[in-house]
Amino acid sequence: MPALENHTGLLRMTIPFYNRRKFVDLSASKQWYTWFPALQGMMNRSINSKWNKSNFGLPTEVTAVGGTSFVFNVQVASNNGFRWVSDSTPVGINRKDFQVQATLPWRLAMVMDYSYTDWELSADRGAEKIIDLVQQRVLGNEQGAADGLESWGWNAPPASTDDLTAFPIRYYLYSEPESTVGSYSNNAQLNDTANGNRLAFNHASYTSGPAGISRVTYPRTSHYNCQYTAFAGDTGSATTDLLPIYIRACMETDWHPPVSSPALAKPTTDKVVYTTTSNITTKAKLSRANNDSNGSDLNSRMSDIEMFQVPWCRVPYFNSGDFSLYGGAGLHKDVVYGVDWSKFHWSSRDGFVMKDKVFEGSRESPLDTTHARWLGGQLVCLDASTSFVLSK
Numbered sequence: 001m002p003a004l005e006n007h008t009g010l011l012r013m014t015i016p017f018y019n020r021r022k023f024v025d026l027s028a029s030k031q032w033y034t035w036f037p038a039l040q041g042m043m044n045r046s047i048n049s050k051w052n053k054s055n056f057g058l059p060t061e062v063t064a065v066g067g068t069s070f071v072f073n074v075q076v077a078s079n080n081g082f083r084w085v086s087d088s089t090p091v092g093i094n095r096k097d098f099q100v101q102a103t104l105p106w107r108l109a110m111v112m113d114y115s116y117t118d119w120e121l122s123a124d125r126g127a128e129k130i131i132d133l134v135q136q137r138v139l140g141n142e143q144g145a146a147d148g149l150e151s152w153g154w155n156a157p158p159a160s161t162d163d164l165t166a167f168p169i170r171y172y173l174y175s176e177p178e179s180t181v182g183s184y185s186n187n188a189q190l191n192d193t194a195n196g197n198r199l200a201f202n203h204a205s206y207t208s209g210p211a212g213i214s215r216v217t218y219p220r221t222s223h224y225n226c227q228y229t230a231f232a233g234d235t236g237s238a239t240t241d242l243l244p245i246y247i248r249a250c251m252e253t254d255w256h257p258p259v260s261s262p263a264l265a266k267p268t269t270d271k272v273v274y275t276t277t278s279n280i281t282t283k284a285k286l287s288r289a290n291n292d293s294n295g296s297d298l299n300s301r302m303s304d305i306e307m308f309q310v311p312w313c314r315v316p317y318f319n320s321g322d323f324s325l326y327g328g329a330g331l332h333k334d335v336v337y338g339v340d341w342s343k344f345h346w347s348s349r350d351g352f353v354m355k356d357k358v359f360e361g362s363r364e365s366p367l368d369t370t371h372a373r374w375l376g377g378q379l380v381c382l383d384a385s386t387s388f389v390l391s392k
Helices: 038-039 118-123 132-153 242-252 278-288 298-303
Strands: 063-066 070-075 099-104 107-117 224-227 271-275 310-313 336-339 342-351 355-359 368-381 388-391
Touching: 070 368, 107 118, 107 132, 118 132, 224 242, 242 336, 242 388, 278 310
Parallel strands: 063 342, 224 388, 271 310
Antiparallel strands: 070 099, 107 368, 271 336, 336 388, 342 368, 355 368
16 A cells, blocks of 8 residues: 555545644744844843843833934033031032933834735635634744844944934944944953043944943943953953953942932843853853862753853854954954843834834735834933943
């Protein structure tokens, strides 16, 4: 007797078994994503729930506001009037102000669009229906949007003449080679100069500073930055190895102002480290090497994610070849982004938080129905001083 799939008589009497309504999704090009789930509003705050491969990244916190641009005030200076006086010391007149204004433009993205015809839907129904036609088209477009947002979120900022693209995280957090300096010079190792390892220089493409606030003029608005040469742990250099530089970066960016204010940003820090596969692998190796009892807890050392009480997250996009930090295409320089998400949020234009519209058929395509989705807003960093960038 021939095999069932070749049995000509049987093929006239029965049909193959179809696993209906469910399917296997192999369309994801990366293991997990840091941007799209958050912007879709499909995840809980990652810092509160700790490690989860599918929901570790941008907070779900969004705002929906109007206006022609996004403007907020920044307190950039203080005045130390504290002094010891006598009972007859006169009081001076002090009318000094301490704030400047930050301005960010709104941007609009078409997240996805997909179409189907009434004729197609008439075939995809009844007992003959295996998979929902519309469902698979929505999924395919959402997956494509995830790739697009992941690329945007970690890529270099757009050209200063680009009035379409929103600012990604690297508009606010960048390395010295990406600044107007052009190479590691001031921050080539740990230092204790006036600004320490604060990158008091503006991005090479935005010489007036992020949101129009110059980090040359106001160095306290700068993030922490340092070059490292290796990741050797306790055996490495005290000034150029990643471990001491990382610990120093965590300490230098842990700001807790003693005076309360009606602050836009949260007073606490919610840091997450994003880095490459090689750094995560090295970190796991060092964790095992420094543990005297790698027995039953070996598994935990293989997947241990915290370092200096800050979670580490591998970003597959960094190793994709599409990500470039500086020095040439595809070079990631084993970058380490320490992002304080309590100071970042996506601010949406009112009515454009994943806005959907449906277009019915036209005279040219009378049976077509098209769905489109837009996201309008801007990625806002209220305070970069509690974040850091380390790279080779």
